[in-house]
Amino acid sequence: MTQATQHSSRPGAGSSEPLLSVRDLRVTFQRQGEEEFHAVDGVSFDVRPGQTVGLVGESGCGKSVTSLAIMGLLPGRGNRVSGSAIFDGEDLLTLSPSAMRDRRGSEIAMIFQDPLSSLNPVISIGRQVTEVMERHQGLSRKQATPKAADLLERVGIPDPKARLLNYPHQLSGGMRQRALIAMALACNPRLLIADEPTTALDVTIQAQILALLKELVVDTGTALVMITHDLGVVAGLCDEVNVLYGGKVVERGGRHGLFRDPRHPYTVGLLNSIPRLDAARGDKLSPVPGSVADNLPWTAACAFAPRCSNAIDPCTAETPQWEGDQVVGFRCFNPMGGTR
Amino acid sequence: MTQTSDAPDVLVEVTDLEVYFPIKSGIIFDRTVGHVRAVDGVDLSIRRGETYGLVGESGCGKSTLGKAILNLEPPTAGSVVFDGTDIASLKGEDLRHARKRFQMVFQDPMSSLDPRQTVESLLLEGLRAHGLDTDTDATRARLRELMSDVGLPVAALSKYPHEFSGGQRQRIGIARALSVGPDLIVADEPVSALDVSIQAQVINLLQDLQDKLGLTYLVVAHDLAVVRHISDRIGVMYLGALVEESGGAELYDVPLHPYTRALMSAVPVPDPQVEDTREQILLTGDLPSPANPPSGCRFHTRCPWKQETLCDTERPQLRVVEVSGASDSHRVACHFAEKIASGEIQRHEVEATITTPGFGGPDAGPTAPPEAYIGV
Numbered sequence: 198m199t200q201a202t203q204h205s206s207r208p209g210a211g212s213s214e215p216l217l218s219v220r221d222l223r224v225t226f227q228r229q230g231e232e233e234f235h236a237v238d239g240v241s242f243d244v245r246p247g248q249t250v251g252l253v254g255e256s257g258c259g260k261s262v263t264s265l266a267i268m269g270l271l272p273g274r275g276n277r278v279s280g281s282a283i284f285d286g287e288d289l290l291t292l293s294p295s296a297m298r299d300r301r302g303s304e305i306a307m308i309f310q311d312p313l314s315s316l317n318p319v320i321s322i323g324r325q326v327t328e329v330m331e332r333h334q335g336l337s338r339k340q341a342t343p344k345a346a347d348l349l350e351r352v353g354i355p356d357p358k359a360r361l362l363n364y365p366h367q368l369s370g371g372m373r374q375r376a377l378i379a380m381a382l383a384c385n386p387r388l389l390i391a392d393e394p395t396t397a398l399d400v401t402i403q404a405q406i407l408a409l410l411k412e413l414v415v416d417t418g419t420a421l422v423m424i425t426h427d428l429g430v431v432a433g434l435c436d437e438v439n440v441l442y443g444g445k446v447v448e449r450g451g452r453h454g455l456f457r458d459p460r461h462p463y464t465v466g467l468l469n470s471i472p473r474l475d476a477a478r479g480d481k482l483s484p485v486p487g488s489v490a491d492n493l494p495w496t497a498a499c500a501f502a503p504r505c506s507n508a509i510d511p512c513t514a515e516t517p518q519w520e521g522d523q524v525v526g527f528r529c530f531n532p533m534g535g536t537r
Numbered sequence: 538m539t540q541t542s543d544a545p546d547v548l549v550e551v552t553d554l555e556v557y558f559p560i561k562s563g564i565i566f567d568r569t570v571g572h573v574r575a576v577d578g579v580d581l582s583i584r585r586g587e588t589y590g591l592v593g594e595s596g597c598g599k600s601t602l603g604k605a606i607l608n609l610e611p612p613t614a615g616s617v618v619f620d621g622t623d624i625a626s627l628k629g630e631d632l633r634h635a636r637k638r639f640q641m642v643f644q645d646p647m648s649s650l651d652p653r654q655t656v657e658s659l660l661l662e663g664l665r666a667h668g669l670d671t672d673t674d675a676t677r678a679r680l681r682e683l684m685s686d687v688g689l690p691v692a693a694l695s696k697y698p699h700e701f702s703g704g705q706r707q708r709i710g711i712a713r714a715l716s717v718g719p720d721l722i723v724a725d726e727p728v729s730a731l732d733v734s735i736q737a738q739v740i741n742l743l744q745d746l747q748d749k750l751g752l753t754y755l756v757v758a759h760d761l762a763v764v765r766h767i768s769d770r771i772g773v774m775y776l777g778a779l780v781e782e783s784g785g786a787e788l789y790d791v792p793l794h795p796y797t798r799a800l801m802s803a804v805p806v807p808d809p810q811v812e813d814t815r816e817q818i819l820l821t822g823d824l825p826s827p828a829n830p831p832s833g834c835r836f837h838t839r840c841p842w843k844q845e846t847l848c849d850t851e852r853p854q855l856r857v858v859e860v861s862g863a864s865d866s867h868r869v870a871c872h873f874a875e876k877i878a879s880g881e882i883q884r885h886e887v888e889a890t891i892t893t894p895g896f897g898g899p900d901a902g903p904t905a906p907p908e909a910y911i912g913v
Contacts (some may be wrong), residue, residue, distance in 0.1 A: 474804050
């Protein structure tokens with residue numbers, strides 16, 4: 198059990214009280230005349246200041262819905278949220294909409310996947326960045342403008358003063374994502390949630406953005422929740438990794454431990470499905486068979502059992518319980534490996 | 538170029554291929570004010586039975602090149618010789634007949650399948666168009682064979698595209714391409730819309746089909762790891778031209794072009810130990826506009842190994858270089874490839890310049906927004 202020390206390589210990580218503590222988060226969608234769908238089914242995790250926590254999984258695993266629920270951005274109708282998300286002593290899930298508006302953008306900020314659709318196309322970049330500071334810090338536009346230029350410079354946008362007058366369509370994808378990060382950083386948030394921030398970008402631009410995020414976390418001590426489907430991104434960035442499947446965390450670990458000795462068959466399957474640049478060519482990939490459509494309900498089985506190579510009898514009859522603690526653990530009756 | 542003699546069984550020979558898209562301006566009279574040079578002088582040859590991977594970032598012209606090879610996008614200049622006939626100059630009925638031998642698999646399986654046709658009717662369309670649907674029993678057997686080839690149940694034939702998952706839809710797209718019995722399949726980002734576990738299933742399927750049917754593939758993708766996994770040979774594209782071409786393993790072991798090295802170092806590896814220790818070459822700035830490409834070497838504006846001479850004045854051609862570990866089929870378009878490989882030229886910092894998408898190139902700078910919109 199060396200994970201507890203492994204993720205504390207950065208200042209402040211692992212030592213302090215959690216900044217955000219999500220417990221038993223559940224999000225249920227219900228459409229008229231249809232069965233309930235549990236998009237998030239009892240997710241718990243902690244984020245400490247200066248720590249980067251990854252939520253990894255494939256489409257439909259509930260990773261984005263988790264972040265939207267924490268931010269209070271789910272549509273008001275057709276869903277039910279339960280559990281708690283304690284941020285700085287307050288439960289974000291029970292805050293009033295106006296109290297949540299005060300925190301969103303100032304103490305907690307979010308970076309979305311597609312920078313073009315999350316920026317307003319008819320408002321200049323400068324206005325969109327200053328707006329955040331006007332709303333939360335009570336600055337006038339005049340006061341906020343030089344600060345906005347500083348922010349753009351900090352995220353690596355060349356010639357920031359001229360860029361303030363630009364509209365989103367005049368910037369490239371990488372520059373738009375940088376502008377979005379500048380907006381998120383405008384009020385020095387203590388928690389940053391990034392939902393697939395590099396998925397829409399090319400690899401060389403992705404490398405630039407990831408380097409920028411890494412630098413920001415170290416410099417400012419901001420806690421970062423990184424939501425991604427790319428295990429490569431996680432390997433380079435996250436201190437702690439949560440692997441989600443069917444709305445539940447199926448495995449958690451420090452990044453070194455998890456990649457060296459994955460326990461849950463799904464984590465192993467994911468790692469084996471990725472073609473690696475540094476591996477010899479010609480070996481067959483061993484994909485996870487089937488698709489998420491084969492999932493069983495968690496209520497009386499392991500959702501992953503139909504696709505699992507390691508499934509045994511109880512897998513289709515009982516719900517696997519969490520084995521481990523808040524730092525390392527997995528949810529499986531018949532885990533792989535076992536050397537750690 | 539001059540290498541055709543030692544490649545014995547070439548299926549596709551592309552020479553000096555150019556695809557330019559005109560930029561029109563004016564309200565009543567369309568004037569052509571410039572061209573987007575999507576593909577700007579590409580030579581490549583694909584051997585029978587091999588998988589050729591074309592890799593590059595968005596906007597580098599890789600998809601346009603794939604389409605131009607199939608004459609789905611008529612080339613502006615150059616020739617594409619497919620098994621002895623020049624497809625680039627074919628038109629109308631002749632082209633339609635020729636298409637039986639080269640098919641395409643598209644990126645997004647949902648938008649490339651007609652939602653109102655059943656799978657059976659989707660597959661029959663191609664067979665009928667090429668006069669292959671002569672005998673009802675034979676056709677039915679053929680459809681069943683196609684389904685089992687791509688790993689779908691026969692019952693899938695009577696279903697509609699929306700009833701399938703993304704991976705299954707991509708299998709239907711592959712079955713449609715296979716239905717007319719082609720020699721060459723161009724796959725444009727065949728797995729990029731799929732989840733990783735499904736991605737691996739489709740990659741394995743493509744490999745199995747190649748072994749079974751002796752297909753030749755041209756795989757166009759942005760994911761270097763995927764391309765390296767399935768390709769025998771890889772061409773790296775930057776801004777409309779090939780900058781490096783070599784065998785897959787060799788490209789990874791001895792990358793010669795600065796862009797290839799940067800691209801390689803940018804791909805995240807799912808192993809924290811590798812991530813922590815490897816050297817990363819971060820490129821600054823963005824891809825310049827293909828409407829106004831930089832002079833000389835296209836990459837010189839972002840190249841960390843750029844030199845004072847040659848780079849910004851003379852466009853490098855693909856050539857074989859004398860570097861240990863590089864075979865004579867490894868070609869690179871860089872003036873200083875040998876000196877970079879030997880370490881004689883060192884990496885330096887590059888100042889980022891803004892590039893705007895659209896008409897303005899790197900030199901034109903960003904266009905100011907119209908007065909009326911400022912402060913809206």
